[in-house]
Ligand code: G
Ligand code: G
């Protein structure tokens with residue numbers, strides 16, 4: 203019995219699709235970039251969210267080929283948007299990169315090849331990693347160094363939920379942090395401490411999971427540079443994202 207069998211088939215048969223969720227500037231709400239989020243267009247079960255298959259992918263090692271596909275497709279799409287829409291294209295595309303991908307010897311070289319093949323400037327790609335990923339072992343440190351040397355942006359995702367927030371920032375210089383959405387509904391103390399830390403280190407700060415105007419105004423007042431959440435837009439298929447662009451540039 204192969205728990206990853208159907209997912210292997212999905213990758214090979216082209217059943218994975220990417221949705222894109224806008225990241226907007228605060229306070230203006232202008233488009234800054236998008237985050238690519240994978241879905242599985244299952245032939246019988248319909249559209250499945252990552253919660254239904256990413257854990258299986260992580261357990262079976264299929265996260266490596268799956269993540270490779272996501273990266274290639276997001277880079278291809280970002281380059282195509284620049285060709286088709288110029289200045290109206292999303293400024294950056296962010297991809298979630300898992301620990302297993304970063305442990306692989308050839309990961310950064312694969313990213314470099316994807317950029318070269320499509321012509322996407324490295325600075326328009328952002329790799330979202332988590333605190334636990336940074337201490338992942340294998341070739342992780344080399345890959346992170348190589349990505350930085352290429353000019354790919356690094357973002358620390360789900361910031362504040364890990365166990366090594368401060369030591370991660372000390373050992374892994376990142377361009378951006380994404381305050382985990384669990385802090386948006388709580389008291390201001392944590393978002394406020396995080397923004398002070400981020401700006402003292404010259405790191406851009408994103409507030410995730412913004413669902414109300416009140417939350418957006420509060421995080422903007424605290425100094426957050428960027429925001430992402432259902433208030434602005436949900437993750438959308440590429441055609442819908444393109445239709446949304448003229449409303450936000
Ligand atoms: O889109 P949604 O909110 O359901 O995503 C849920 C989780 O799945 C998020 O934590 C997100 O980081 C993760 N996820 C989405 N797409 C990818 C992907 O391409 N690779 C990895 N490793 N995780 C992803
Ligand atoms: O872990 P990561 O940050 O990559 O996860 C992004 C996930 O957060 C996506 O699955 C996306 O659907 C979800 N998300 C994005 N905006 C909101 C929001 O405003 N509220 C909630 N509850 N989830 C959100």
Ligand code: MN
Nearest residue numbers: 237298330359
């Ligand atoms: Mn993310």
Ligand code: NA
Nearest residue numbers: 359360380410
């Ligand atoms: Na996150």
